[in-house]
Amino acid sequence: AANRKFHPDDTVVEVCGRKIGGGNFQVIAGPCSVESKEQIKEVARDVQASGAGLLRGGAYKPRTSPYAFQGLRAEGIEFLLDAKKETGMPIVTEIMSAAHIELFRDVDIIQVGARNMQNFELLKALGTLNKPILLKRGLANTIEEFLMSAEYIMAGGNENIILCERGIRTFETATRNTLDISAIPLLKQLSHLPVVVDPSHAAGLTSLVEPLSKAAIAAGADGLIIEVHNDPKHALSDGAQSLTPQQFGEVMDSVKRMVEFE
Ligand code: PEP
Ligand code: MN
Secondary structure: OOEHHHOOOOOOEEEOOEEEEOOEOEEEEEOOEOOOHHHHHHHHHHHHHOOOOEEEOEOOOOOOOOOOOOOOOHHHHHHHHHHHHHHOOOEEEEEOOHHHHHHHOOOOEEEEOHHHOOOHHHHHHHHOOOOOEEEEOOOOOOHHHHHHHHHHHHHOOOOOEEEEEOOEOOOOOOOOOEOOOOHHHHHHHHEOOOEEEOHHHHHOOHHHHHHHHHHHHHOOOOEEEEEEOOOHHHOOOOHHHOEOHHHHHHHHHHHHHHOOOO
16 A cells, blocks of 8 residues: 555665665756657766666657657657666656556556546556556646556556656646645655656746756755757757756756765
C-alpha cells in the first residue's frame, strides 16, 4: 500500500545503480519529444555532462490537438535505447496504452502522464510489471485521487512507484499550470513513495524552471524532471518551457548548491 502507516520507511527506487528516494536525489532531463536519433543522443550527452542521472524523452505524445506532432512512437523508443547505449543513462518515457507494453520492455522507467493518471486499466496492467513507474499527477486531480492511482499499480504487486507533481489547473493562466508546493511535503507525509517535481510543465515558461526547482528542493522533493532541448525555438513540442543545454547547466549549478548528489 502507498500509505505510510503500513510502511514507515521511505521507498527507494533503484534503476541502473541510480537511487531515488530515502535521501537519494536525482535529476531526470531531456526533451519533451524524441525528434531524431542524433537529437536525443546530443541532448543525452549534454544533460549527462551537467549531472543529470536519467534521460527523459517522449515517444508516444499525448497532444491536445490530433494534428500536432504525435511522437516518433516505437522508433522514438529505439532512439532512446541508442542514447542509453552510448551514455549509459537509464531512460524514462511515457506509455499511453497497455497495448504498447511489449515495446517498453527495455525502458527503465515507464512514465504515466497526467492525462492517463486515472486510466485504471492501464494502471492495472502496469501493476503486473516488475519495472519502476513514474506516475504524474492528473491536471485536476486531488492528492487523494493521486495516491489511489498509485494504489492501483501497487495492488497488482508493483511497488516501484515514483510520484510526480507537475502542476495543476487553477484559475491562473499566467503559468501553464500552478505548481502545488504543498503537495510535496503532504505526499511525503502520507506516503513512503519518492516524490519528484516537474517544474517545466508546471510553469510552461523557461524563466520559471530554476526558481520552481529550488522551491521543490526546499519543500523536500526527491528529484526533478526537467525538459531540455537542443533548439527550443524549433522544438516539435513544449519549446516555450524547454531549457537549452546551457540553461540546464546553470539550473544544475544552483541545484547542486542546495542538495547532495551521489
Ligand atoms: C511530458 O512529460 O512531456 C508530459 C506530457 O507531461 P504531463 O503528462 O505532465 O503533461
Ligand atoms: Mn512536455
